[in-house]
Amino acid sequence: MTQTAAIVGGGHTRWGDRQATWKDLAQEAGKAAFDDVPGVTPDDVEGLFVGAVQPERFAFQSHVAPLVAELLGVDVDSMIARTELACASGQAALRYAWLAIAAGQLDVALVIGVEKMNLPDDRTEEMQSSMTNVVDREFDGVNGLNAPSYFSLIAQRHMHEYGTTREQLAAVSEKNKTHAANNSYAQFQKAVDVDDVLESYPIAPPLNLLDCSGITDGAAALLLVSERKARELTDTAAYVTGSGQSCMASNSINNLPSLSAWPQATVAAEKAYEQAGIENPVDELDVAEIHDCFSISEIIEYEDLGWVEKGEGGRFIEEGRSALDGDIAVNPRGGLLGCGHPLGATGISQALEIYRQFTGDVPDARRVPDSPETGLIHNLSGSASVHSVMTLARDPQ
Amino acid sequence: MTDDTTPSRDTVAVPERIDFPRLLDFYNLQSEEETRIHEFYDRLREDSLSTTRCDECDALHFPPRIVCPECTGDDLSYTSLPHEGTLFAFSVVRGSAPIGMTDDVPFVMGIVDLEGVDVRLSARIDGAAYDDLSIGDRVTLKIVDIDGPRDEDRVFYRFEPVRSVSE
Numbered sequence: 001m002t003q004t005a006a007i008v009g010g011g012h013t014r015w016g017d018r019q020a021t022w023k024d025l026a027q028e029a030g031k032a033a034f035d036d037v038p039g040v041t042p043d044d045v046e047g048l049f050v051g052a053v054q055p056e057r058f059a060f061q062s063h064v065a066p067l068v069a070e071l072l073g074v075d076v077d078s079m080i081a082r083t084e085l086a087c088a089s090g091q092a093a094l095r096y097a098w099l100a101i102a103a104g105q106l107d108v109a110l111v112i113g114v115e116k117m118n119l120p121d122d123r124t125e126e127m128q129s130s131m132t133n134v135v136d137r138e139f140d141g142v143n144g145l146n147a148p149s150y151f152s153l154i155a156q157r158h159m160h161e162y163g164t165t166r167e168q169l170a171a172v173s174e175k176n177k178t179h180a181a182n183n184s185y186a187q188f189q190k191a192v193d194v195d196d197v198l199e200s201y202p203i204a205p206p207l208n209l210l211d212c213s214g215i216t217d218g219a220a221a222l223l224l225v226s227e228r229k230a231r232e233l234t235d236t237a238a239y240v241t242g243s244g245q246s247c248m249a250s251n252s253i254n255n256l257p258s259l260s261a262w263p264q265a266t267v268a269a270e271k272a273y274e275q276a277g278i279e280n281p282v283d284e285l286d287v288a289e290i291h292d293c294f295s296i297s298e299i300i301e302y303e304d305l306g307w308v309e310k311g312e313g314g315r316f317i318e319e320g321r322s323a324l325d326g327d328i329a330v331n332p333r334g335g336l337l338g339c340g341h342p343l344g345a346t347g348i349s350q351a352l353e354i355y356r357q358f359t360g361d362v363p364d365a366r367r368v369p370d371s372p373e374t375g376l377i378h379n380l381s382g383s384a385s386v387h388s389v390m391t392l393a394r395d396p397q
Numbered sequence: 398m399t400d401d402t403t404p405s406r407d408t409v410a411v412p413e414r415i416d417f418p419r420l421l422d423f424y425n426l427q428s429e430e431e432t433r434i435h436e437f438y439d440r441l442r443e444d445s446l447s448t449t450r451c452d453e454c455d456a457l458h459f460p461p462r463i464v465c466p467e468c469t470g471d472d473l474s475y476t477s478l479p480h481e482g483t484l485f486a487f488s489v490v491r492g493s494a495p496i497g498m499t500d501d502v503p504f505v506m507g508i509v510d511l512e513g514v515d516v517r518l519s520a521r522i523d524g525a526a527y528d529d530l531s532i533g534d535r536v537t538l539k540i541v542d543i544d545g546p547r548d549e550d551r552v553f554y555r556f557e558p559v560r561s562v563s564e
Contacts, residue, residue, distance in 0.1 A: 125494065125495055125496045125498075125499050126496060128493050128494060128495045128496075129421060129423070129495035129496045131493070131495070132423070132495040133495075136460070137420075137423055137425070138425045138460065139459075139460045139518070139519070140519045141423055141495070142423045142424060142425070142553065143506050143519045143520050143521050144490040144494060144495075144498055144504060144506040144521060145506065145519050146490065146493045146494070146495060147493070148493050149488050149489075149490045149493070149506055152488035153486040153487070153488055153507065153508060154486075156486050156487070156488065156532070157485075157486050160486075160532055202491075203491055203492055203493070204488045204489060204490065204491065204493070205488055205489060205527060206488075207488075249466060252459075252460060252519075253508055253517060253518055253519040254459040254460070254516055254517050254518055255459075259486065259508075
């Protein structure tokens with residue numbers, strides 16, 4: 001790798017059911033990012049990377065990257081791309097930008113994720129169809145395997161095979177939604193406890209409503225620059241130290257390696273750890289933003305990211321090891337459960353949170369103690385057929 | 398400089414109803430004109446669940462293919478699959494149904510391990526409520542004819558519990 005890249009700032013829109021268009025959201029996030037980094041203007045940007053999953057379906061608009069370039073006045077002279085990798089599209093955009101910078105093609109990239117998901121109330125089934133087509137529509141989507149129902153199967157198998165309890169799932173929601181109560185852009189800014197989760201509507205048993213993330217309009221943007229440029233701009237940045245992805249030639253139910261285990265997450269994490277020189281992630285990682293699209297997801301990720309023995313994920317939350325003051329502070333942002341999940345924006349928001357935890361620019365109630373220096377982001381996508389992991393550090397290695 | 402002349406004004410019509418694209422009902426188009434795995438659907442229409450097997454490396458695929466993902470060969474033959482299996486996992490769809498399924502909620506869906514073969518597929522489970530089912534329950538194939546807006550006779554598979562003789 002000739003050089004690495006670093007996040008030097010970024011910004012958010014408010015996330016939720018927004019009275020705003022896809023283009024409005026892109027402009028809000030772009031402005032927030034440039035306002036946050038006075039040393040970089042749209043004229044400085046050489047590469048533009050846009051994470052967006054379904055503008056064609058939710059907003060009936062394609063070729064969105066040049067739309068963003070025009071809206072934000074970005075005169076791209078090196079690389080422009082839109083990434084689509086379902087729920088990991090934001091991290092995919094960030095990874096493209098990192099690789100372009102590492103390859104010496106450019107020094108300054110704007111990485112932005114935008115999703116407009118909420119449609120008028122009488123169009124709920126149309127919106128749901130645009131989620132169901134993320135799995136193999138012909139053989140899985142057709143059977144009603146939408147996000148909640150699919151992850152309910154995963155939860156049922158994990159509980160069946162490893163004895164994971166309903167209370168352990170609920171504890172994940174309690175932790176993350178409590179963090180989100182102190183996040184001003186989050187969709188769900190209300191703390192809940194385990195009982196609230198257990199008593200919420202059984203949307204797809206064993207999962208209840210409060211085990212699920214939301215349908216969210218929102219955008220997030222960050223500026224990723226070369227290491228050399230980062231040193232010019234700031235003393236505190238989030239340097240990319242490693243990145244891995246895995247997809248095991250499988251996407252539909254019959255071909256996935258497992259429902260209750262995600263070996264793709266292990267492969268992706270091990271690749272990132274190796275690049276970052278991380279030998280013991282639990283000891284060496286201070287903060288992580290991992291893909292809690294449903295409460296069960298976070299529990300499986302504790303295991304398959306290599307933090308705890310397989311089947312022990314439920315105990316990891318129960319024992320407080322993923323709490324703000326635990327072994328690894330997990331999802332201090334509030335996670336997808338608390339912030340909502342505007343598909344293409346989530347990975348970018350997660351990375352921005354790691355940066356903010358490094359700079360300390362977060363409210364006390366959800367600030368990771370003892371000045372965190374190392375972090376990780378993780379996304380799964382679709383039927384959890386792909387896992388993407390990136391490690392970050394406050395200081396260049 | 399201002400211009401206080403009133404601009405001209407007209408009304409343009411958009412259709413009262415805009416039909417959805419043809420694939421949005423989730424049952425794929427199944428005829429020989431539309432898909433190269435039409436034989437899967439042809440056999441299903443004749444009450445047989447089947448899939449492809451590679452003539453070169455003997456790999457069994459599901460879903461059916463036109464190229465073998467194990468050896469990239471394209472000499473594939475259709476082979477029958479068992480019509481019985483056991484429930485590997487199941488849940489119920491309540492609120493989040495896509496187009497074409499909202500009238501069916503709540504409905505049970507799950508994953509079925511086919512008997513004696515290494516195929517595990519997702520399917521709707523008819524004839525049972527969520528609370529009546531357990532992992533490992535025996536289920537059997539059911540064929541549904543799709544009554545939709547197209548002339549084509551479309552068909553799909555579901556499963557239903559095997560009723561014990563004593564019931």
